[in-house]
Amino acid sequence: MNQELHTVLPELAHQSELLIAMFDQHDILRYANPAFQEVFAVRLDGSMSWSAMVFESYTTQRGVAIKTDNIEQWIASAYSRRGKLPFRAFESDLTDGRWIWMTETVQENGWMMCIASDITHLRQDGRELRQARDQALRAAQTDMLTSISNRRHISQIIQQAIQDMHQKSMSLHVALFDLDHFKNVNDSFGHAAGDLVLISFSRRLQACTRRDDACGRLGGEEFILCLPQLTTAQAVQVVERLLEDVRHDMALPDMPDFRYTTSAGLVQLRAGETLEQVIDRADHALYQAKEHGRNRLVWLD
């Protein structure tokens, strides 16, 4: 890009009526033009993540009109779809009554550009139908209890990641988690308490993911994490940190002394390996973690 474009592009973005924002690979907001700043609650000092921006916008009734009484669940669900494709576009209502067409473009290095245009003036024909379709699609991808990706969605994401990694000969690690003695939690404290533990674990699991990682609930008390482009030492560190985090998790607010643990199995994708094969090996590692006393990670080469 020549020098003139370097100057002109930011100036145009600054004066544009389009809502323009950039997030870095850690999902920290790094740029927002005045039109974007007018709509969302933003801080541009490098300290605001996407989820913090959504949360603060929600609590100050700005940004996207979010109809939920549980914003954390809403964010968890939205985050499970965020940045998983090089490009996506969707409609959103704003709290100020406008209606926008939001696009997200993700670069290979993880930076994301968000551009939204005001489409309030467009005909409303079919809008409800489109919204119902989007809602149905989201529901089909989301685990109802925990709001993270369900088995089908996470399998699609990992399948895609496997293809990408094979093409680029990059590394990909897959970790399986199974909460320990979870039946005892249900039996001792009730099914509702068990549900709270599953939700709490999901939050911790999601909190340890970068945007190009992905996690989901496979079913019951079994979860999966997909970590692209890390060395095995780094992947082990991520999982060990999560296990340690979980050991201190006060998942049941009414029982501050309650603690739970999880076992984990970690493997690295081999050349030519399929989703089923890599999950099989991770399951084998997980089985060993259970056999060797639970509350631990087993990594298998």
Ligand SMILES: Nc1nc2c(ncn2[C@@H]2O[C@H](COP(=O)(O)OP(=O)(O)OP(=O)(O)O)[C@@H](O)[C@H]2O)c(=O)[nH]1
């Ligand atoms: N509360 C709640 N419990 C669930 C859910 N899905 C599965 N479970 C329970 O999870 C428990 C799983 O128990 P087991 O497979 O015997 O395993 P475990 O007790 O965790 O023992 P280990 O895995 O060997 O450490 C069962 O009691 C299921 O009923 C759910 O959505 N909510």
